[in-house]
Structures are given as C-alpha cells and as structure tokens.
Amino acid sequence: MTTVLSVQGLQVAIGKGAHAANVLRGVSLELQPGEVRGLVGESGAGKSMLGRAVLGLLPANAAITAGAITFAGRDLLAMGEPGRRGLLGRSIALIPQDPMTSLNPVKRVGHQIAQLLRHHLALSKREARERAADLLAEVAIREPRRVLDLYPHEISGGMRQRVLIAMAFACDPALVIADEPTTALDVTVQRQVLQLVERLRQRHGSAVLFITHDLGVVAKLCRTMTVLHAGRVLEEGETAEVLARPRHPYTRALLAATPRADRPAEALRPVPPVLIESLWSEAYRLDRLAVVGTA
Amino acid sequence: MRWGEVVRRLILIPPTLFGVAVIVFVLLRVVPGDPIAMMIPPGASSEDILRLRVFYGLDQPMLQQFITWLGQALRGDFGRSISVHQSVFELVLARLPATLELALLATLIAIVLGLITAMIGIHLRGRRAEWVVDGGVGILLAIPDFLWALILLLLFGVLIPLLPISGRIDPQLDFSFRSNFYLLESLLTGRFDIANALLRHMILPALALALPFAALVARILKTSLAEAEDQDYAQIARARGFSRPEILLREVFPNALIPTVALGGVQGTLLLGGTVLVERIFSYEGIGNMAIDAVINRDFPLIQGLVLTFAVLFIALNLAVDLVVTLLDPRLRHG
Amino acid sequence: MVDLALAGPAAPQSRWIAAVKRGGARLWLGASLVGILALVALLAPLIAPHHPLEQDLMSAQLPPAWVTGGEAAYWLGTDSLGRCVLSRLIYSARTAVAVALIAASLAAAIGIALGLIAGSFGGWVDQAISRLIDVWMAFPPVLLSIVLAAVIGAGLTSVIAAIVVVDWTRFARVVRAETMVQLRRDYAAAARVIGLSRGGLLRLEILPNLVPLVVTLLAVEMGIAILVEVILSFVGISVAGDVPTWGGMIAEGRQIVYQAPWIMALPIGCIIASVIGFNLLGDGLRIVLDPVQRQ
Numbered sequence: 056m057t058t059v060l061s062v063q064g065l066q067v068a069i070g071k072g073a074h075a076a077n078v079l080r081g082v083s084l085e086l087q088p089g090e091v092r093g094l095v096g097e098s099g100a101g102k103s104m105l106g107r108a109v110l111g112l113l114p115a116n117a118a119i120t121a122g123a124i125t126f127a128g129r130d131l132l133a134m135g136e137p138g139r140r141g142l143l144g145r146s147i148a149l150i151p152q153d154p155m156t157s158l159n160p161v162k163r164v165g166h167q168i169a170q171l172l173r174h175h176l177a178l179s180k181r182e183a184r185e186r187a188a189d190l191l192a193e194v195a196i197r198e199p200r201r202v203l204d205l206y207p208h209e210i211s212g213g214m215r216q217r218v219l220i221a222m223a224f225a226c227d228p229a230l231v232i233a234d235e236p237t238t239a240l241d242v243t244v245q246r247q248v249l250q251l252v253e254r255l256r257q258r259h260g261s262a263v264l265f266i267t268h269d270l271g272v273v274a275k276l277c278r279t280m281t282v283l284h285a286g287r288v289l290e291e292g293e294t295a296e297v298l299a300r301p302r303h304p305y306t307r308a309l310l311a312a313t314p315r316a317d318r319p320a321e322a323l324r325p326v327p328p329v330l331i332e333s334l335w336s337e338a339y340r341l342d343r344l345a346v347v348g349t350a
Numbered sequence: 351m352r353w354g355e356v357v358r359r360l361i362l363i364p365p366t367l368f369g370v371a372v373i374v375f376v377l378l379r380v381v382p383g384d385p386i387a388m389m390i391p392p393g394a395s396s397e398d399i400l401r402l403r404v405f406y407g408l409d410q411p412m413l414q415q416f417i418t419w420l421g422q423a424l425r426g427d428f429g430r431s432i433s434v435h436q437s438v439f440e441l442v443l444a445r446l447p448a449t450l451e452l453a454l455l456a457t458l459i460a461i462v463l464g465l466i467t468a469m470i471g472i473h474l475r476g477r478r479a480e481w482v483v484d485g486g487v488g489i490l491l492a493i494p495d496f497l498w499a500l501i502l503l504l505l506f507g508v509l510i511p512l513l514p515i516s517g518r519i520d521p522q523l524d525f526s527f528r529s530n531f532y533l534l535e536s537l538l539t540g541r542f543d544i545a546n547a548l549l550r551h552m553i554l555p556a557l558a559l560a561l562p563f564a565a566l567v568a569r570i571l572k573t574s575l576a577e578a579e580d581q582d583y584a585q586i587a588r589a590r591g592f593s594r595p596e597i598l599l600r601e602v603f604p605n606a607l608i609p610t611v612a613l614g615g616v617q618g619t620l621l622l623g624g625t626v627l628v629e630r631i632f633s634y635e636g637i638g639n640m641a642i643d644a645v646i647n648r649d650f651p652l653i654q655g656l657v658l659t660f661a662v663l664f665i666a667l668n669l670a671v672d673l674v675v676t677l678l679d680p681r682l683r684h685g
Numbered sequence: 686m687v688d689l690a691l692a693g694p695a696a697p698q699s700r701w702i703a704a705v706k707r708g709g710a711r712l713w714l715g716a717s718l719v720g721i722l723a724l725v726a727l728l729a730p731l732i733a734p735h736h737p738l739e740q741d742l743m744s745a746q747l748p749p750a751w752v753t754g755g756e757a758a759y760w761l762g763t764d765s766l767g768r769c770v771l772s773r774l775i776y777s778a779r780t781a782v783a784v785a786l787i788a789a790s791l792a793a794a795i796g797i798a799l800g801l802i803a804g805s806f807g808g809w810v811d812q813a814i815s816r817l818i819d820v821w822m823a824f825p826p827v828l829l830s831i832v833l834a835a836v837i838g839a840g841l842t843s844v845i846a847a848i849v850v851v852d853w854t855r856f857a858r859v860v861r862a863e864t865m866v867q868l869r870r871d872y873a874a875a876a877r878v879i880g881l882s883r884g885g886l887l888r889l890e891i892l893p894n895l896v897p898l899v900v901t902l903l904a905v906e907m908g909i910a911i912l913v914e915v916i917l918s919f920v921g922i923s924v925a926g927d928v929p930t931w932g933g934m935i936a937e938g939r940q941i942v943y944q945a946p947w948i949m950a951l952p953i954g955c956i957i958a959s960v961i962g963f964n965l966l967g968d969g970l971r972i973v974l975d976p977v978q979r980q
Contacts, residue, residue: 110589115476136593144590151589156582161604161680170600171590206680222590369820377833488968492961494912496919500935500953508946623826627916631939642920661823 057128059230059262060086060109065122067104067113067286078104078117080286084264086230091256091263093277093294095270095309101286102266106232109264110149111139127229145175148223148261150233150252154215154240158207165203168222175226190221193258194251213244217251224255231256233265237272249276270313274298282306359672363665370661371654375419378650379412386432406432406651419654428658429651433644438655442637446659447530448518449625449636455533455552456559456621463560464567464614471572472579472598483572490565495624499558499631506554513554516633519547555632563621567614574606581605608679615671619664712969715904718962725775726782733772734760737929741767746945764937764948773929774955780930781959784841784914785907788848792910793903795849796856797895803857804864805891814861818854826851830913841928848913856902863898867891897974904967908960915956931956 067079079101086092094102107113109124111131124131126147131139143149151157159167168190169183178186184203191199194217207215216236223231233252237245253276256263265277273280273294281291282303289303301307386402403409407418422429428438471483493501507515514520519532525544527535533552536544578584579602587597625638633639637656644652676682725732745767748755755762761771803814830847868891911931918932919939931952938949 112585112588140591140593142591143588144592149586149589151582151586153582157586159583159587159601159605161608161678162601175591208681366820366823369816370823373820373824488964489961492908492964493957494960496916497912497953497956500939500949504942504946504950504953508942620826627919630920646920657824664823 057088058085058125059088059090059127060084060264061123061125062105062109063123063125065105065108065124066120067101067108067117068120069114069117071116077120078286079108081122082283082286082288084281084288084291086262086264088229089256089260089262090279091253091265091277093273093280094264094266094283095268095273095280096283097268097309102268102283103234105283106149106234106264106266109230109232110143110147144171145226146228147230147232148226148228150220150223150231150236152235152238154212154219157219158215160207162206163203164205164207164210164218168203168218168225171222171225186225190225191218193224193255194218194221195247196221213240213247216240216244216248220248220251220255224259224261227259228261231261231263233263233267235267237267237269245272252276270298270310282309356673359669366665367658367661371420371423371658372416374654374657375416376412378648378653379415384648406430408650419651428655431644431649431652433647433649433652438651441640441652442655442659444530445635445637445640448532448634449629449638451531451533452552452556452629452634452636453559453622453625456556456563457618459556459560460563460567460621463564464571467564467568468571468575471568472575475576475579487565487568487572490561491569493562495559495562495621496627496631498561499555499628502554502558503631514551515554518551518635519544520551523547551632551634555628555634558628558631559621559624562624563614563617566617567610570614571606571610574609575602578602578605604678608675611671611678612675615674616668618667618671622660622663622667709969709972711965712973715962715965715967715969718958719904719966722778722959722962723782726779729775729779733769733775734758735769735772737768737773737776738927739768739772743767746941748945749947761951762945762947764934764945765941770934770948770951773934774931774951777929777931777934777952778955778959780841780928781911781914784844784848785910785963788845788910788913789903789906791845792849792853792906793856793899796853797860797899799853800857800860801864801891804861805868807865811861814857818857821854824851830917844914844917847917848910851913852906852909855906856899859898859902860895863895864891867894897971900974901967901971904963904970908963908967911956911959911963 062082062084065079065082066077068075068077070076082101082105084092084094084105094105096102104113104117107117108119109126109131113119119132126142131142134142158164165184165187168187169178169180172178172183172186173180176183187203188199191202196202196214196217202210202214202218207218210218216239220236223233236252237248240248249272252263252265255261263277265273267273277294279292280294280297282289282297282305284305290297290301290306297306298310301310386399386406386408400409407415410418419429426439428442430436431438431441434441467483467487471480471487474480474483503515506512523544525532525536525541529535533545533548536542536548575598579598584597584602587601588594592601625636626641627638628634629636629638630642637659640652641656641660643649644656741763744756744759744763745765747759747763747767749762749770750757750760752762759769759771761769761774763769764773799814803811830851833843833847833850914930915932915935918930919936934952935949938945938947938952942949
C-alpha cells in the first residue's frame with residue numbers, strides 16, 4: 056500500500072534575503088490511502104501554506120527552501136509544470152474555502168464542471184454533461200439538470216460549496232485537500248457538508264487532508280490529526296487519542312479554547328514560539344520520564 | 351439590466367435632446383456673431399440684409415424662434431443652412447456616412463490593437479518587460495487624437511509621402527453609388543479599386559482616432575485581466591490542472607471584458623468627438639469637418655442640426671454599450 | 686532569515702520619504718518636465734533670442750540652423766513672416782502655462798463646488814445637478830468649446846471660458862461620487878453623532894480626503910487645458926492674432942507643411958512634452974498622496 060502523500064521536513068519561506076520569514080519549519084506528514092487527516096492550528100500557523108505547497112500553488116513571494124513532497128511515490132517537487140498539471144484536478148484535488156468567490160461568475164455551473172471532466176477524462180460534451188448531472192446528484196442537489204444551466208449567483212452559498220465538493224471528487228482523486236471548506240458556512244450547513252465529504256470520500260476512495268481551525272469538525276470527520284503551530288508539527292496521531300490525551304500544553308490550550316456546550320471556553324492566549332520550544336522540550340522530558348518512570 | 355431600466359433610458363432620451371437643443375439655441379443667439387453678416391457679399395443693401403433676416407426668421411423674438419424651430423424639427427424639418435443654402439437634414443445625411451465609416455474603421459483598429467497589446471502585457475505580467483508595455487501605453491494615452499493626426503500627417507504624408515493627406519477619395523476616380531457609404535458599397539459591389547483609394551485616404555485619420563482609444567482599451571483590459579487573474583476562481587483553476595494561457599483565455603478574459611466594455615465603451619464618445627478636428631486636419635468630408643465650418647460661419651440651423659446629431663450618436667453609443675455589458679455579465683440580467 | 690514570530694516591527698521610515706520613493710520615476714520625470722515648462726514660461730523675455738513678433742521678411746521660412754540653408758541667428762528657423770520660431774515657441778509656453786493655470790483652477794473651483802453640493806445634499810439637488818452634468822456631457826467637448834469660443838470671440842478669456850465650461854463636469858462628477866462615498870462611511874456618521882454640522886463635516890473630514898484626488902485631476906486638467914487651447918488656436922478662434930501660441934503655429938504650419946514642416950513639427954513636440962509632463966506629474970502625485978496606499 057503506497058502512501059498517498061508524504062511530506063518530509065518541508066520548509067517554506069516568504070520573502071527574500073534578510074526579510075525572509077519561515078512559514079513552515081520542517082513539517083512532516085503522511086497520508087495513507089483513504090485516510091482522513093485533520094490539519095489544525097490557528098490562523099497563520101501555516102496550514103494553508105502546506106496545502107498550497109502540495110498543490111504547487113505557493114504565492115509568488117513564497118518558496119520551498121527544504122524538504123520533499125511525494126505523491127504516490129512520485130516526487131512532486133522535481134516534477135515539472137506539465138506533469139503536475141496532469142495530476143491536479145484529477146488525482147490531487149482541492150476543495151476551496153470560499154464558495155462565493157471560487158466559481159467563475161460568468162459561466163454556468165454545468166459548463167464549469169463539464170470543462171473539468173473533458174479536460175482530464177476526455178469525455179464528449181454529452182458524456183460530460185451526464186456525468187456532471189450525476190455528480191450534482193451525488194452531492195444531494197435536487198434537480199441537478201436544472202442547476203447545470205444556472206449561474207453561480209443564482210444558487211445559494213451552501214449549494215455552491217456542494218458544487219465545489221462535487222468538482223473535487225469528479226475524477227476519483229486519490230488525494231483531496233480540503234482548505235477550510237466549512238469556515239465560510241454556518242453551523243447547520245457545516246454538518247451537511249461534512250456528511251457529504253465523508254460520503255463522497257468513501258464512494259471515490261480518496262484520502263482527505265482536512266485543513267481547519269475548528270477542532271469540532273476534526274473530531275467529527277477525521278480519524279487522524281496533526282496539530283500545527285508557528286510552522287511546526289506539535290502533535291499528531293489518532294484523533295480520539297490526541298483529543299483525549301493531548302501531550303502538548305498548546306494542544307490542551309487549543310482544546311480548552313474550543314467552545315463546548317458544557318463549559319465556557321477559555322481564550323487561547325498566544326504563546327510565543329520561544330516558549331513553545333521550551334514547553335515542547337519540557338513536555339518531551341516529562342514524556343520520557345513517564346515512559347521511563349512508573350507514572 | 352431589467353427591461354424597465356432599458357425603457358427608462360429610452361424615455362430619458364427626448365428630454366436630454368431637448369435640453370441639448372435649448373442650450374445650443376440660447377447660446378448661439380445670446381452672444382455676438384451674426385450669421386447674416388458672415389454670408390452676405392460686401393456692398394449688399396440694408397433691405398437685402400433685412401430680407402434675409404426675415405427669411406431665416408432671425409427677426410423674431412428668441413422664444414418664437416425656438417418654438418418655430420421645435421415645431422419644424424419634430425416634423426423632420428431642421429431648417430436650411432444659412433451658409434450652404436440646402437436643407438440641414440439633407441446636408442447632414444449626405445456627410446454622416448463618411449464620418450460613420452471613419453469612426454467604425456477607427457474603432458475596429460483600436461479594438462484589435464488594444465486587444466493585442468493587453469494580451470502581450472498580461473503575458474509579461476510580473477516580468478521586467480512589463481513596464482515597457484505600460485510605459486508605451488501611457489505615452490500613447492497622453493497624446494490626443496488631433497495631435498496624432500498632425501504627427502501622422504507629418505510622418506506619412508509629408509516626410510515620407512506614402513499616403514494622401516486630404517479628402518475622402520481621389521477626385522478623378524469614376525463611380526456612382528446609391529448611398530454615401532462609399533467604403534461599404536465599394537466592398538459589396540466588388541469595386542476594390544475604389545475601396546483601395548478610399549482606404550488610402552481613410553487610414554491616417556482612422557489611425558489618429560484609433561491610437562488613443564487603443565491605448566485606453568489596452569490599459570483597461572490589461573488591468574481588468576490582472577485583477578480577474580487574482581480572483582479566487584482563477585487561482586483555483588490552476589489547482590485543477592489548467593495552464594495559464596488556458597485560464598487567461600477561457601476563464602479570465604470573459605470576466606475582464608465586462609469592465610473593459612463598460613469603461614472603454616463610454617470613451618468611444620471621445621472617438622466620435624475627435625472626428626471634428628481629425629477630419630478638419632485631413633480635409634475629410636464628414637460631419638466633423640462640416641461642424642467647424644458651420645461654427646465659423648455662425649450657421650445656426652446647421653450648428654443646431656449637427657450638435658443634435660452628435661448628441662444622438664453619443665446617447666445611442668452609451669445605450670449600446672450598456673446593453674452589451676448586460677449581455678456579457680449574467681449577474682446584471684435579472685435585477 | 687528571520688523567524689516569523691521573533692521579528693519585531695521594522696524601523697518606521699518617514700512616511701513622506703517612503704511615499705516620494707513610491708512615486709518613483711513618474712513623479713520626477715513629470716515634475717521635471719512641468720518645471721522646465723514653468724521656468725521657460727517665467728523667463729521667456731530673458732531667454733528668447735528675438736522678440737516673437739519681430740518680422741524679418743528677408744529671412745522668411747528659414748530651416749533650423751543645422752539644416753542646409755539655415756542661419757545661426759535663427760536656431761530653429763523662421764516662419765513665413767520671418768519671425769524666429771524658437772522665440773515664438775518660448776513665448777507660446779507663457780501663454781500655455783497662463784491658460785493652463787487659470788482655466789484648470791477655475792474649472793476645478795466650479796466643479797468641486799457643484800460636486801460637493803450634489804454629493805452632500807443629495808435628493809433633488811443631486812438629481813438636478815446630475816441631470817445638468819448628463820446633458821452637458823452629451824455635447825461633443827470639442828464642438829462645445831469651438832462653439833463657445835466662436836461665439837464669445839477671440840481672446841484669452843474666451844479660451845479660458847471655453848475650457849472651464851467644457852471640463853468642470855470632470856471635477857464635479859468625481860467629487861460628487863467621492864463625497865457620497867465618504868459621507869456613507871462610518872466616520873462621517875460618527876462625526877454627525879458628536880454634533881458636527883454638515884459644513885463642519887465637509888471641511889474637517891471630507892475635504893482633506895478629496896485633496897489627493899483633486900490634485901491629480903488638476904495636473905491632468907492643466908494638460909487638457911493646453912490641448913484645448915491648441916485646438917482652438919488651430920481652428921483660428923483663440924487668442925488675438927499677434928500673441929504667439931503653439932496651436933497658432935501649428936495652424937500656420939499646416940498651410941505650408943510641404944515647404945516648411947518644422948514650423949508644424951516643433952510646436953507639436955513642445956505640446957507632447959508638456960502634456961506628458963502633466964500626466965506623469967498627476968500620476969506621480971496620486972501615488973504619493975493616496976492615503977490608502979500610504980500604509
């Protein structure tokens with residue numbers, strides 16, 4: 056079973072020369088086929104950057120300074136632009152964050168889906184349209200054929216997000232990167248979206264890297280999770296394990312800050328990375344004591 | 351644009367034209383400058399002058415003159431030109447096709463040039479050569495159409511005498527067309543020798559009119575393309591495996607076209623207005639050229655007719671631009 | 686390389702120095718061109734080799750000094766009446782600058798006043814002024830200025846009047862739009878809450894925000910004023926016959942363009958340089974003064 060995605064020691068920096076700043080500092084991550092991994096952290100922790108780095112779509116002023124990214128055994132960083140274009144949208148897909156701006160406003164929904172299908176799967180016009188209708192039905196859009204001929208501004212935000220999800224899974228991708236797809240939606244719609252992602256993931260057999268700052272979402276959807284802070288991986292493992300027994304004080308603070316029905320949330324006080332370093336080594340030391348000792 | 355909006359615009363046309371007519375009317379009569387004095391031969395008797403005044407209704411009080419003129423205008427009679435002694439309506443109609451052909455040729459050239467420049471500019475985006483395009487466009491924009499006319503006249507008419515610099519066509523050519531749309535008819539009837547002669551006369555004035563407009567189109571289009579390319583949907587298209595040229599052409603361009611037509615289309619009125627001087631400089635027989643003579647001669651009826659003609663063209667252009675924008679942008683259609 | 690979280694705030698540069706740097710080449714080039722123009726206009730009697738009206742019929746239509754047939758006494762040649770082209774060019778700069786300054790300022794004054802009134806009062810006042818602007822703009826500007834100048838008669842005042850009458854709408858529209866936008870902003874509502882009168886609001890809050898806009902428009906307008914003066918001169922209805930203007934020289938030159946092309950070409954060069962100078966200056970000033978871009 057080849058690992059779907061393998062990120063090793065990835066370093067990404069923004070800016071050049073003396074003003075450069077590290078956004079990702081040696082991040083490592085692995086995804087097995089069909090695995091749903093949550094990637095959490097506060098804003099600015101580097102989660103989106105990781106997603107973009109995998110897709111090869113870093114902003115113009117950012118660059119990968121070290122590390123490797125492998126997809127199904129293929130080196131993504133060494134691969135040229137044409138090779139990567141063959142993968143993107145087909146084997147590696149993206150569910151973007153903002154449904155309001157992620158669809159082309161002057162093209163009909165059906166046209167946008169069909170264009171994707173014909174580009175990667177070489178379907179005919181009619182086949183692509185059929186397949187597009189099927190996809191819309193998969194994401195629980197009623198009257199899929201009617202929606203095909205609508206423009207994005209003629210459907211609701213929740214429906215647009217579902218269209219984007221459909222487009223992501225359209226070509227049976229091995230890896231889907233979901234970049235905070237529920238952040239822009241309200242809570243009731245969130246639940247539907249999560250259910251859909253789970254359902255489609257199962258049907259198409261994809262692995263999902265679910266980027267979010269919402270621990271509740273991770274708890275619901277992701278079997279494994281990685282906690283990112285200031286460009287470093289703090290913790291990772293099975294979600295249930297990490298949430299029940301967080302090893303790092305930051306993770307604990309993150310959990311405490313999560314709003315829950317049964318107790319008030321505590322504000323997450325920002326922890327300077329220097330402190331993180333010492334806390335981390337402190338936690339590590341305690342772990343080792345716990346392992347070595349009898350605690 | 352809802353259909354209600356279209357109707358509202360159409361309904362506003364007569365009042366606007368009315369306002370234009372009133373302003374011109376009053377302006378011409380309130381300030382010094384006597385049309386009769388301009389056209390009478392020296393030595394005319396005072397009875398002759400009076401007779402002419404009465405003939406043209408210039409002895410009446412202004413309000414009376416306006417009402418008379420309005421009444422006639424509504425029936426399609428725009429009076430007689432004082433300097434040329436023909437019906438204003440016929441005069442304008444005779445020369446309007448020449449200007450329209452010139453303006454259309456200029457617009458075509460401008461669109462093609464502007465498109466190409468914008469595409470080159472966006473292709474070079476982020477690279478050093480981009481400022482060459484931006485700078486070039488900036489310079490082109492700073493020079494107005496009549497200056498271009500003079501420059502082109504100097505360059506290609508005088509210093510390197512390639513092209514004629516006056517008139518619409520060589521006088522010795524023999525032809526008879528039904529309308530005054532010479533270029534159109536010559537092309538339709540296969541008389542390419544005439545078409546060639548016409549184009550040789552038209553190319554310099556058309557270019558003069560086109561260059562500033564092309565620069566404007568290029569700048570607006572390039573800016574719109576750049577903005578649209580930065581939008582989420584274009585970025586996400588990259589994540590779907592489309593190449594930059596594909597995205598620029600298929601996703602970004604239709605979006606960028608909308609503000610380009612909206613902002614640039616309206617400036618088309620500048621192109622139309624520019625025909626006045628450019629035609630003069632090249633002695634091209636269109637309504638622009640006629641307008642200058644009319645003003646110099648204080649030919650009131652002709653001036654009024656021409657100003658109204660231009661106003662109608664402007665309004666029609668604005669309306670057409672808005673309609674095209676509505677066609678291009680589905681978000682505007684359902685109000 | 687600086688680690689993201691450890692970097693402190695950068696040393697604040699003087700805002701003005703940073704702004705001027707941003708203005709860049711445009712500002713310097715524009716300011717230089719306009720500066721040269723202003724100097725020439727100011728020092729005309731001192732630097733012109735001959736009096737602009739001084740005729741020397743024995744030396745009519747002499748080409749520039751470096752062309753065969755030219756004379757050293759007349760650097761840029763003479764026109765049909767034997768007048769020194771260089772001197773006429775220099776004195777024309779005077780006319781151009783005078784016209785540009787006065788006309789642009791007047792147009793700005795009227796346009797800004799009406800724009801402010803329309804924008805701040807709204808309602809039927811706004812409607813009336815907007816309709817006025819619409820009708821005004823339905824006139825072809827060139828035709829309107831020609832009609833006006835022809836009707837008022839030759840002379841500097843008629844040129845200035847023509848420019849003002851045609852172009853005040855440019856200022857009015859922009860100022861009206863900006864005023865309406867500003868008035869809707871939160872700070873305007875806040876100011877009203879603390880009891881600021883409408884007039885006070887205009888003076889304290891809105892006018893300062895309009896300054897960058899107006900300054901840019903003024904620079905552009907001065908360029909336009911020069912052009913309009915040229916147009917009117919060319920059509921023969923500008924300043925009285927003896928006062929030298931670039932437009933007048935072009936009109937004369939057009940008649941003898943085959944025999945003495947430099948008489949038409951040289952003023953064109955001066956006009957282009959001036960107009961480009963004003964445009965660049967306006968552009969540069971806009972970048973420097975724009976409060977949004979200042980940050």
